[in-house]
Amino acid sequence: MLRPCRWDPCISHRADEVDKFIADYFGSGGKNVLFIAGAGFDPRSTAVMARLTKTAATISGLLMQENRPRPAQNLVVRATNNTTAMTSLLKTFEVVPIEIFGVDGAVVGGRNAVTVVNRQSFDNITDVVVDTSALSVGTSFPLIRYLVERIERGKGPPNLHLFVAHDPTLDAAIQSVGSDAPGYVHGFRGGSTLDGSAGAAKLWLPQLASGRRATLGRLHDFVAPHDTCPILPFPASNPRLGDELAEDYLTELEIGWSVDARNIVYAAEDDPLDLYRTILRLDDLRRPVFEEVGGSLLVLSPVGSKVMALGALLAALERDLPVAYLESIGYDLDASVSQASESPHLVHVWLEGDAYPQPRPPLLSERTAIR
CATH class of the missing domain: 3.40.50 (Rossmann fold)
Incomplete structure (x- = not known):
């Protein structure tokens, strides 16, 4: 017997549908949004925020800077420019460094990201938006799981949205240097x-x-x-x-x-x-x-x-x-790649919230909730 699926059906949007959803949903008024994203070198960093900040929603930003040892100087410059562009669009924001590796070389980025999100106040927050465009898997997966399990325990936030700017050509252009572990x-x-x-x-x-x-x-x-x-x-x-x-x-x-x-x-x-x-x-x-x-x-x-x-x-x-x-210990990106992604294909997944009837099919991962 097949199990019921939690995200089938699922509310999601792609390409032009995303722009319409952002304008209709976040522009309807009364939305108090916590926006979580990466403030890194990736040219897609600002794509989602640029659209959200044009709506009537009240947005506070939690921008994560993934720090790896000995980053290339051109990527540091790109990350600084992206961070400046993002913070200029926000009235309220916090830029938080996330150390990906510990002093002993252990991968600690995911745990550090969860710690940062755990200390956030979700009072009066109607929606949390996580933009994974400039976040690594090791950082984004744990923090999203933390939010999903928090919602499952009835602690809010009411709604959780995932966004990503998709650009396969850029994905291929970003060269990753893998660690040894x-x-x-x-x-x-x-x-x-x-x-x-x-x-x-x-x-x-x-x-x-x-x-x-x-x-x-x-x-x-x-x-x-x-x-x-x-x-x-x-x-x-x-x-x-x-x-x-x-x-x-x-x-x-x-x-x-x-x-x-x-x-x-x-x-x-x-x-x-x-x-x-x-x-x-x-x-x-x-x-x-x-x-x-x-x-x-x-x-x-x-x-x-x-x-x-x-x-x-x-x-x-x-x-x-x-x-x-x-986990990657570093990245390389050719200087010829544009600072900003010109026409990214946006994807939105409404992960949890008011759009879904209750109760929902349970998560097997509830028994191993992360702390």
């Missing part, structure tokens, strides 16, 4: 470390992305899956992107990961709900098959597209799935 995103260990899951049939679902072969190679060794189902974008803005990625990863697919061509997963590049539903279907299909022989465990690795990462996030939240991730 793969691990699980804070709050997203799922059943991966439980004794009861030791004998589970482990299926790894890595999102393939350009320039991430070394990262995914380390993650494969870390996860040590029994089977691998790579995720390719289709349909995509570049119709040949899936074929190009499959060619780039040919060695891994045929030799390193031993992937059967029938096990490749396709998901729409610009719709997070497509990947979300696909992951849940896989989970539902595998559980009865492996129930008598140790169970089934899906492990996600969202790399590359931020929109598809949102789909993985929804599935991980609902089913308490582990998210294996290799």
Whole structure:
């Protein structure tokens, strides 16, 4: 028997629909918004805020600066310019540095982000908006989970919205330098470390992305899956992107990961709900098959597209799935890339709130709420 899905149906918008939703919903008056976003070098940093601040909503900003060791000077300049542009649009804001690595080299960004959000006051806040456009997976996933579980416990805020500015060309242009220590995103260990899951049939679902072969190679060794189902974008803005990625990863697919061509997963590049539903279907299909022989465990690795990462996030939240991730110690972006993304494809997901009837299908992750 298939389980009811928490975000199916789900209220979401894409492209021009997002602009209309922002104008209609946030422009209707009476909205007191806490806007959480990254104040980094990413050219998409200001896209969502620029639209929200044109509405009648009262907006206070919580801008997170992800700090990594020895950042490139040109990226520091870009981040400073983006921060200045964002704060100039806000009357009330706080710019908070988020140290991604501890003094011992441990990844602490997600825990630090949750600590910052936990000390915020949500009194009189009607909506929290999280813009993941310039936030890493290691930072955005834990803070979003914290907010979802806070709402589930009846502590507010009333509404939670996720936005992302999608630009696959820019995603490919941003070169990531991975650390040497793969691990699980804070709050997203799922059943991966439980004794009861030791004998589970482990299926790894890595999102393939350009320039991430070394990262995914380390993650494969870390996860040590029994089977691998790579995720390719289709349909995509570049119709040949899936074929190009499959060619780039040919060695891994045929030799390193031993992937059967029938096990490749396709998901729409610009719709997070497509990947979300696909992951849940896989989970539902595998559980009865492996129930008598140790169970089934899906492990996600969202790399590359931020929109598809949102789909993985929804599935991980609902089913308490582990998210294996290799945090970046640095980035590189060619100086020829524009300071601001000219025409990003915006995506909005209304994650929690007044739009949904109660009670809602429960989150399996409630039993492992992060602190």
